[in-house]
Amino acid sequence: MAQDSEALYNLIYIAEGSICLAIDGEELTLNPGSFALWDSARPMTFITGAGLRQITLAVPQRELLLALPRAGEFVGRRFAATSGLSRLFVDHLISLDARFGELPRGNAGHVLHASVELLASTLSAQAEPCAGRSGKIVLQGVMAYIGRHLDDPELDTRRVASDCGITERHLHRLFERADTTAAAWIRRQRLDRCRRDLRAAETAHLSITQIAYRWGFGDSSSFSKIFKREFASSPKDYRAAGGFSSQARRASSGWAT
Structure with a gap:
């Protein structure tokens, strides 16, 4: 979905196992059913647990910022795909991972654009008081x-x-x-x-x-x-x-x- 030289927002969803991300010195542990966004332009290290199975969606920053100008506020936060839009998005992501290769070339771009819009809506719906503020x-x-x-x-x-x-x-x-x-x-x-x-x-x-x-x-x-x-x-x-x-x-x- 992106050119190699592009700055990316990478969304990582954990299906099995666990992973610990260190973003800007802050540690974030993801367990099954949770996901997070990280910025390819910022330093990030990770430690994987046993039996890790993950799905990663790489989105050009320019694309997500068009749909969600404050996308950077959500970097390094953990989200649980338990209900509502977050569950719908993860169901879509799992289906995308399994079936994307079957899509006709002419439809792939439209599906990816819809995925970005759904991701933007999912992040916007997260209303915790801690997002990206002083x-x-x-x-x-x-x-x-x-x-x-x-x-x-x-x-x-x-x-x-x-x-x-x-x-x-x-x-x-x-x-x-x-x-x-x-x-x-x-x-x-x-x-x-x-x-x-x-x-x-x-x-x-x-x-x-x-x-x-x-x-x-x-x-x-x-x-x-x-x-x-x-x-x-x-x-x-x-x-x-x-x-x-x-x-x-x-x-x-x-x-x-």
Whole structure:
């Protein structure tokens, strides 16, 4: 699809096995069902895992940039072909890989052009907050993502990085600039939500354990220890100091009159 001297965007899809790409010093691991875009004009190294089977689509940069002027923003990001346009594109890519040689010469160019348009639409549909922006804006997007998922006990730095389309290394660098770590930020946001709920009238009917679970803590014992270490008060004492005794909580739940 391209002349040898042309600058290319190479899309790599992993059907089996795995591969680790290093683009501009950032590592990106691709597993089955995921794909990424890389720029032939930028340094890239890779380490392949056992049993690797991949499909690569080489697209002239000028062609993709005509269809998607901000195509460069998507270089070095991992995408999962699980549903929607990304799944449709990968199904098309697999079919293209298997059947392209059967096409009449006159139809090949039209099919490749349609493939570029579908790729552009697929990338445009990726709406993670981390795409191709300054470090400050990327960090804001990551923090917003964390805030929306604090109730998920499975939320960790690997999940945040994957869903935001960046590497864990990049994630840690972003939070270093904010003088904290990603894990510490997640923990502090959860604690702040719990602290708020312990003194909020609308959550007075919830037990301390329920509040801890509500914000992603796995058990009340570890939550109490972390809370006391952070705020120099146990959750029970902190709630009582706010005026919500057990009698008041029963009343708010309709247990007492």
